[in-house]
Structures are given as structure tokens and as C-alpha cells.
Amino acid sequence: MPTPTYDLLASTTLATAASSVTFSSIDQSYGDLILVVNSVSSFGSFIKVRFNGSSSGYSYVRAQVSGSSAISSAGTYDAVIAGFTSNVSDAVNIAQIMDYAATDKHKSVLVRANATSLSTGMYANRWASTAAITSLAITDSNADSFVSGSTFNLYGIAKTVV
């Protein structure tokens, strides 16, 4: 039986500047999460997302283009890289957080990152933990604040037909 899904779980639109946004007590009944961030903060840094307050166990591989330059790199980090930041309103980033409630696998996060004045790119992230994700905290890697009007939306995607 088709099961309607893509449910809005949480939404924050900043009324004043804030250095972080946290979604906690995340509903555990979905299969995947989709995080959509349309924000303004600093130019040329990253959207960071930490799960369950943890600052370790994250790794990534990325490919991105900036003008005519294309680069790829991989490494470890202290958070999932969930997109690009910009100081003008041209950045929207979409992160697919897969099997977030599973306890038998690491957490993988696919990201399509976009900031028109900076770059467009894609990331495959991993959090080397089998813990279910119950909270996520979003910050700017340059420790700048997100300006008023920045939006953060979290959606749940079912994986169990009901």
C-alpha cells in the first residue's frame, strides 16, 4: 500500500542572527532525513552538522567546481560537511541523511552543495558510528552567525510501508 511521506519534522526561520540551530528529539520512525538549509553567514566556509553532540568520527569525499576549476579531496573532519556558506543570499544546500536510525551501520550523508557566487559541488560523508541519530546541530565552520531569515528545514522519509 503506498505510504505518503516526505513529512516536515522541524523548521526554523531565524528571526535574529544565531550561531547554531539544533534539531533534537528527532522522530525515530523514518528511514531517511533530508536537511535543507538556505542560509546567509560567512563567505567561503562550510555548513557543519554534528550528530548527537559528537565532534569525532566524520569523514568525507567531495567534488566541486568553482568557475573553470574542478577539484576533489577527501579527509576527516569534526562534523558532516553539509554544504557551502555565503555572505549573500545565494546558498542552498540539501543533505540526504540515510538510515539515520539504524544501529547496524555507519551513517552516510549525501550532499548537493550550492552557493552560486562560490561553487557547486557534492559530498559523500560518513559518521563512523552505529548510534541512531537523535539530534543534529548546524553551524558555520567559520563560527559566524547565520543571519535573520536563514531557513533550516528537516524532513522525514519513510522506509516502512504501512
Added chain:
Amino acid sequence: MSLMLLGILNSQAAGGGGVPAYDLLETTTLTSTTSSITFSGLGSYSDYAHLQIRAVHRDTRTSLHSAIALMRFNGESSNYSFHRLVGNGSSVSSGFANYAGIYMGLSSTNQTVSGNFASTTCDILDAFSSTKNTTVRSLSGHSLGSVLLLSSLWRVTDPITSINIFPDDSNSWVAGCRFSLYGIKGA
């Protein structure tokens, strides 16, 4: 997912007055090693416009850190093409090929650390059209391998009735892999 489609779905999720447009149709979660999975009888979903597959997968290969997840429609093994854009951690490359199936995505393998599964999101556009070739777009990867963006084509105008997903290296999917099929409504 395209920004246009995302906008539609965001509107739905925010209670914008539309009708629900995104449904989970089927999920297969493997409890043991399996050589392939198939979604069949898809004609019953022909009231949807598009299909999406969301998958978390790992291949039994032990010789390399990555493998290709291949996808075939209606049991056919010809008339597929793809363009790929890949970042392997040190360089970006691209390519085009005609192949025996669609590259659905990049899988992790048993050569990598335990627990490392790759992910794929794959959009199959106008899946039930009988007048268009079938176009597919996907994003996939894992942090111990590469990240891969694909645009693919099945040069056939038949509506899709089945989707078979298997490792291109003739290995198998490990227990714990998950493949979910979603339908997206059109007009």
C-alpha cells in the same frame, strides 16, 4: 532531487494546500547476502509520474573499495548510456559510455571498514511514458571511495514494469542493504 521538485514537495510538507505527491511504494531490506533485488509489477504504479530509489548498499567485493550498482529495466540488457562526473578524493573526472545497464550508483565493499555503507538517491523521470526514452539521474558515494553524479538514458520508450539492481562486479549485496522505491505524482 531537482529544486523544482523539491519546491513542490516543500509546499506539500508545509501544508500548502496541495495533495500528497510523494509516496513510499516498496522497501527491500536484506537479511542475508543476496545477488540482486527486483521491484516488479510496476505497472500497478502507473498513476505516478516519476520514481525515486533511495538505497544504502555494500557489495561483498574484497579486492577494491568500491563497486558499481547496476540497474536494468524490464529485464533488458541493452540500449543504456550514461554520463558520469566523479570525485575520487584527489581529482575530478568525467566520461560517457554505452553500457549493459544504468549505473545507478557507487557502492562500498567489504574491502572497507565494517559498517561503511554507500548511499544512492536515484530519480527515474517519466517512468511510465510510452513516448519518451527514460532518463535517470543519481547521486551516490561513500567517504572511503568516491562521490558520483550520473545522468543516464534508456533508449527505449516502453513503460517500466520492473527494476533489477545488482552489483556490476558479479558479487552480491550484504545483509543490511536497503532499497526503497518511491512514487512521485504528476498531473
